[in-house]
Amino acid sequence: MNPTACRICRQLLNRYTDLATGEWAWRHPAAAGRPDHDPQPVPADTVAAEYRCDFCSDPKVIYVHRTRNVDAHFIADDHHQVHRYGTNWAACITCSMLVEARDAEGLTSRAQTAIGANLTGDARHALRQLQATIVDSLQAGRTLTAVGQWQPTPVAATLLPRVRDRLSALLRGPDQIDLLPAELRQAVAQGLDGARLYWVDPEFTGLTRHATSALPETPFQSTDLPAPHGLLAWALPLATLAAVSWTSTTDGLLAVGYRAVGAGLQGPDLQRLREHVGWLVPTWCRQIPDGSLVAPTNPARPLSATLLLVAQQLAQTSHAPVDDRIRKAYRRQCREEPEVRLVQIRGSRGTPCSDGNGGQPTGDGVSREYRWWVRGHWRRQPYGPGRSQHRLIYINPQLRGPQDKPIKATTTVRVIGHRHG
Structure with missing residues (x-):
């Protein structure tokens, strides 16, 4: 089943099925707290879903682990509900190391911290059983993924x-x-x-x-x-x-x-x-x-x-x-x-950018009374035998017009950086 996310908050949703009635519903994950809206399910790839670690909710996901199908059953007197987790488990780097080490207790502790509740008794036992089931049904290998939320940073x-x-x-x-x-x-x-x-x-x-x-x-x-x-x-x-x-x-x-x-x-x-x-x-x-x-x-x-x-x-x-x-x-x-x-x-050669006509009329017969900015753009330049071939060249942003004329005012702001000589 393809991942499903909430259209409002873009968080991945959990699917619960009531086996007694056959009805099913989507819910936000427990680590999301109490959202101020009901889930509005849409395919995850249509809303740039915010993937999080399935164990601790860290957004910096780096690996996906695979298991056999994992279901969690909740049985009461009047209903039998099942949460179908599927086979794919997104993990941050730390949880991935715990999964590889088959450390169910470590995963449980990180999950409990993420939920923010002091789980004791039956609740913690159920969480511990889930983590144990995951590591026991783990399949070989893991997949490096690019869905994590990483702040864009340069490489030195x-x-x-x-x-x-x-x-x-x-x-x-x-x-x-x-x-x-x-x-x-x-x-x-x-x-x-x-x-x-x-x-x-x-x-x-x-x-x-x-x-x-x-x-x-x-x-x-x-x-x-x-x-x-x-x-x-x-x-x-x-x-x-x-x-x-x-x-x-x-x-x-x-x-x-x-x-x-x-x-x-x-x-x-x-x-x-x-x-x-x-x-x-x-x-x-x-x-x-x-x-x-x-x-x-x-x-x-x-x-x-x-x-x-x-x-x-x-x-x-x-x-x-x-x-x-x-x-x-x-x-x-x-x-x-x-x-x-x-x-x-490349450093400037010292030649100022102008139309090169020294204030004389331009090609259209008009003598300009101002200088104006030309945006950077690509131009197809002919070359080769008989100038029969063309290649793209980039024209830098520049001032055109007579050098002794004022620059025409515009509402565009241009940032001019230092040019290496």
Whole structure:
């Protein structure tokens, strides 16, 4: 049965069935307290449901465990009610460790804390029986999932080699991975092993964000790639997207998007997460044939926009510092020292942006009495033999018009950042 959530609060709902009458109803989970509305069930994927750990209600879900079908029966004199839990159990990193250890008592204690009630006697015994049933019926394996609620955070440039190595090990590990087909994991892991590492600074990230929103449907060209395999992280997440890797194949490009995990965790919980998962979790995977169009709905658009900007030579790259501990670890393993390339906006050449006509009439025969802003946009530039081919180039936001004229007032606010010289 597909997960069902409440349309109002987006929390996943529990289903209860009265076996005597055959009637069933949806209820909010006990950890939700007492909501001020009745459940309004809808498919979970239609309301961006807020998944929580099924054991302690922590929103930072990281794994899904599978069991045999688990039902809880409540029997009274006049009715027999059953709560059908199903087979899938979402878990935070700590509860996942308790499940793997078959620690029913530890799960019971965390559940009791989440409920916030001082459960004693029959109530705690029933809760303990439920947790024992779960661990006793546990099936082998677990699935890494991206449904947890994690605050978007960037990956530090100094840690990028370690992030890459941990991600490669994760893809080769025993855990199943939600949204990444098993048959592609080996190819992605091999691409990461030889990936060139890029970290995009805040200014270039801002440029990428605007260029992505304005990017028309455009064909992907493998010639735009700065390296056959790469891992690129942005200084500021693009929505939930923190990084993208690409792997060149005979059919084109295999791109995987990642979100960052770990924000909000501390101490042993954070350490467990780094050891078992790392810093990044896959959220989508796309195979992009060479020459195919990157549609507006394709999640790989930020990567496509970034690579087009780099190919257009709007970017300059330099070496970013790498954590000394990572460098020493690479030396101990007899590996080449890692390199992280910092992607920045190319420095200004000192030529002011204008229409270049020195105040003379423009192409439409009109002499302008003011300067005006032109929004950043993409333009198809002809090139090649007889200028018969076209490629997209990005035109930065700029001032047009005679340099000695005032700027035309608008209601648009523009933030102008420092440009690296």
